[in-house]
Every structure is written in structure tokens, then in C-alpha cells.
Amino acid sequence: MITIKDIAQKVGVSCTTVSNVIHGKTGRVSAETISLINEAIDELGYVPNMSARSLVSSSSKVIGMISHLAPNKNESFIEDPFHSAFIGSIEKILRENGYYLMLRTVETTADLLAFLRNWNVDGLFFTGVFEDEFFEALIGLNVPIVLIDSYVTHPNMCNVGLEDYKGGYLATRYLIEHGHKDIAFASPTIRERGVVSERFLGYRNALDESSIPFRPELVFQQELDIATTLALGCNIAKRNDITAIFTTADILAAGVMAGLQQSGRKVPDDISIIGFDDINICHLTSPQLTTIHQDAPLKGKLAVNFLIDQLEQTPIKDREIILPIHLVERGSVRYI
Amino acid sequence: MITIKDIAQKVGVSCTTVSNVIHGKTGRVSAETISLINEAIDELGYVPNMSARSLVSSSSKVIGMISHLAPNKNESFIEDPFHSAFIGSIEKILRENGYYLMLRTVETTADLLAFLRNWNVDGLFFTGVFEDEFFEALIGLNVPIVLIDSYVTHPNMCNVGLEDYKGGYLATRYLIEHGHKDIAFASPTIRERGVVSERFLGYRNALDESSIPFRPELVFQQELDIATTLALGCNIAKRNDITAIFTTADILAAGVMAGLQQSGRKVPDDISIIGFDDINICHLTSPQLTTIHQDAPLKGKLAVNFLIDQLEQTPIKDREIILPIHLVERGSVRYI
DNA sequence: TTGTAGGCGTTATCAG
């Protein structure tokens, strides 16, 4: 392993000088020394030892992308295909800024704390955090945190989110404008202050606005795994009191649509359906899925920028970015 | 930050003893001291500093999951939904064994080398490596490497793969048994010694075995992004000389099927199609996709076990595991 | 403009 010492020896200077040059503290170093050092670095192929740096500087350049799992569940890190969409985008921008991305699943607060201290983690990303004990633990941490798709805010954190309420509202109004009155709402569990509850609110208000009574029996909450979503489609297929479904995730919409079709119902002839996210899958269903579009890579990018601003102490104007959504018309909704 | 020193002081022993207890070198420590130390560790919430460990022991417990990107391309880390499926599985098992997972994209060999030395990376995962300059660089590394889905082998590495040839063969024979003769082959670029070329070989041999002449014009190679796969479906829809398609990825099959359907062709009435992987998407198409099944979580699990065996110097019998595949009949193939 | 020295938290060696 080539160390700073090696290159200091080769050039005939001290470690300090080498270190200074590496860090651009070039004010008090002769131009010649600088280029000599840089040459040696290239030649010997010097690469900094991050562990040593981390040890001495209490900054590690390690960013954690945390998945908070319920202790009993046996899920994998990336369940929803949408979730995984911006990990790539995040890794890319972090890397370009000299950071490293660790993926880590934690079950308890203690797990998370241990992880942070194990590596002197510089910053964290979370998605879909709720206002629970876990969040309480988060706010005590003195590590920059960026929350994605979370409706919990705190002066210590930044948030990147979406016009979820508007998305729910637009989707529902769109269905209403197409003559639908019996509109189901399908989603994962609606949790207080979560993305889904915002979308649900949009749904409710669009209904209210058109004086369509809200019927609790048209709200379906379940997991996002394929089997469950298919089953939901099959169940809805048996009923005659639903003409349209607003679904809070494309993956859910696709499952429900498949369930409906496998039960002999036609989309959109018998039942209209609208999704959320605008992931690739929208193009794979027939008919293609009408949905609420969001820009996942941009979300990732903004999240990283937030984190980096916090890390580099760049003064941050806003601590929150709400990305716009818009409706994309495809073929899964019809006029009745 | 609580250090080993803190707990040594609290208990009234030396750092050495604490370190020894932590590492289970408990042979020469009194039972009382041991429990005292363990209590203090719990009470003070001691967590090891991995950087310090890494610095002194030249083992970091960091495992890299590397994505090798062509320098110009602007892809994200996880393009194929199948690819992402076992990252979760890998993270889980690594974690259970005391390792940490870093995601990293590299463009050049130099990038990779720098990353390895930055963190004293203990081991690496790669997927879909070919026999190119990049691979040449890999074999020079003295780091345990597990290759996933790669048909390059080397005494220094372990491989986890699939019965790709058999998969291609079974899929094609299945189509032939259903009366098809005009069978297209759709895949990403067929590269020498790659997964796809093995599947292609299976396709060729199944054809040969039934004395069906191979027609190069029925081989379609393109990217896996949705737009391209849809376009392929549309193109095939225009032809009348194809009754069935073997596709080397479900995501591709789904796109082609959608393209066909959007062009007014019926699956499987007009054209039969069979996929590969058996990802969730198979259940979302209508008809559901007949495909070649593989067990992605198991693949991840075996890959990690391989790596850990290498890391812990466990003697390894085989350096290669080929996972079995089997055909799953659903609704996208019909008799003609 | 450059060098010296101390220390970050941990482990290993070797002596008590």
C-alpha cells in the first residue's frame, strides 16, 4: 500500500507538505514541489486510506441509505420497484462528490446507532419515515438526514417529497370528470402523516368537492406484493358497485388490473383504473396505465444535493422540496 | 464516542484485556473480569470503530457490490428489475455475518482499484462480467471475488450461475412441442461467453434437434429499456413469419408482449411468447407469462456464502454453483 | 516554505 509517507520520501519532502498539497492547501508550497508531488502521486498510484482519514477527522464520507424493517418481516431491501429507481441516481451523485454509499437495513434504533458509530457515518437517507418511536430516535442524532417521501419534518432534517395531496386530488377528479362516482381507493396501509394519507386526503376532497359521498367500504388497504394485489383485483371484479379505482402505486395498479382481467373484467370498459408514480410498468399493461407522474431520478438528485449542502455547511434556504406531479393520460380510464 | 479505553477505565483493566474479551480470546481472562467488561460495554453502549479496526488489521468488513458502467452511458445502478432482486438478499446475509455493503459504480479499472484501496475492501461482487480488459484487471486483484451470472472463470474467483443453456433449450423445446417452428430469439446483445450466449446456444440446439433450420433474421438483439422492447413487439407484430418468441428476460418479454398487443396482435392466439427469470411481472401481464424460473434470493444467498467462505478461509470444495432452472407454464404459449 | 510530533481507536506482541 502506497502511503503519504512513500510519496513524501520519493519527492524528498515531509508528510505534511504532501498532505497539504493533496488538500489543496497549496498557499505555502512552491509550485515546483506541488508538481513534483502530484507526479509522484500519479506514478506511485497513491490513493488515500479512508479509514485513516476517518479516524483522524471524524468524517468518513460514508453515507448510509437506510431501510427500516419491522423486526419480524423477512422482506428484501428493495420491495417496490419504484423505491429502487433512485438508488442509482443517488449513488452517482454521491460518488461525483467524493462520498460512498452504504446500504443498510436496520431493525431497531440500536441497530442504527451502532451502524452510525461503526463508521462515523456522515449522513443518512431514509424513505417513508413515520412519526413513531423510530423517528423520535432520528431527531436525536447529530447527523444530517434527508427524508424522502416522509411527512414528518424537523428543523434538523431536510425533506424531499411530492405533491401527494395534489396527486390524489388530480387522479380522483380526473375519474370524476370521466363520469365516475363509485371510485375505490386502493393503497398500502394508510398511516398518519404518511405519503398515502396525503393522497387519500386528495381523494376525499375531490369526492367532497363533487358532492360524492365517501364510502369507507371502497377503501382497500393491503400489502404491495403481487399475490395480494392480484387477489384484490379478483375481489373487486366480483362487485358491481365500483366503476373506477384510484391506486397509490403503479405496481399496485398493475396487480389489480391483472386480477380484474384474469377475472374476466375489461379495463377500462368495465372498470377504469389510475395509478401513481409512472414507472416503466405503466407501458407494459394493456391498456397502458393512466397515472400520476413523478420524476424519480430528480428526486434522488435533489435528495443528494440536500445532503451535500448540509454536509458542506452550505447555507440552506429551504429545508423542503416538493416536486410537482402531473397526470399522464393513457388508456386505463374511460368515460361513462 | 465511547472507546475501548473508556470501558477499560470503568472496569479498571487495560485496553488489551477489553479487546481480548471483545474478540472472545477469553482463555486467559477471569470469568469475573469478563462479565464486568461485558456489563460495561452494554452500559456505556460501546460500539467498535470500524475505521480503527480497518486501519490496524487490513480487513475492513466492507464488501463492494460493483456495477461496471461504460464510461459514456448514463444508466442508473439498477436497470433490470431482476438485478435488484437479490441485492436485498445479499445485504441481509452480509449483515448477519458482520459485513457491510457498499454500492459502487466504476467506469474504469483505475476507479475500481482506487475504491478497493480507499476502504481496504474485503471482497467484491460482480454481475455479468465478460472476458474483456476489465476482467483481466480483476484477476490481478488479491481480493475474493464472487462472479454472478458470468461465464468467465478463474481459479481466484467463485461463480454463481444458472443453467442458462438448459433454460434456453427447455424454453425452445417447449415452444417446438407446442407446434412452433418459426421461433424468434430476442435478447440484449449476445456477447461471447455471456449468459445470453448460453441461452442462445440452448435455443440453437433445440432447433437443431428438431431439424428446424436456424434463421438468423429471427434473432433480435436490443437494449432492455421499455421503449425499445415495445418497439420490438410492434415490429414483430407486422411480420407473419413468426409464431413464437423466446425472450431471455421477463422484462423484455413483457415489453414485447405489450408491443404486440398494442399493435393488435393477440398473445398467445397469434403469437406465443416465453420469458426468462420468473420475476413478479410475469403475473401482471395478461395472459400471464410462461417463463423459465430461477431463484434470485437463493442466488444472492449462495453468492454471499461463497464470499464469506473465501473471507474466512473456509476450505471451498467447488468454486462454482450452477442453480437449477425449471419451466413455469402459464398462459402465454399455445398449441398450433 | 517546510518539518516535527502527537494522537485518532484498535490490535498484536511480548513482557510481567
Next chain:
DNA sequence: CTGATAACGCCTACAA
């Protein structure tokens, strides 16, 4: 059975 001590690679006062 236990404890000093040096070393890992790097950074930062402070000194020259």
C-alpha cells in the same frame, strides 16, 4: 491472567 507499547495512515498544531 493482565498490562505496556508500538504500529496502522493520516491530519493538524506548532515550530523552524
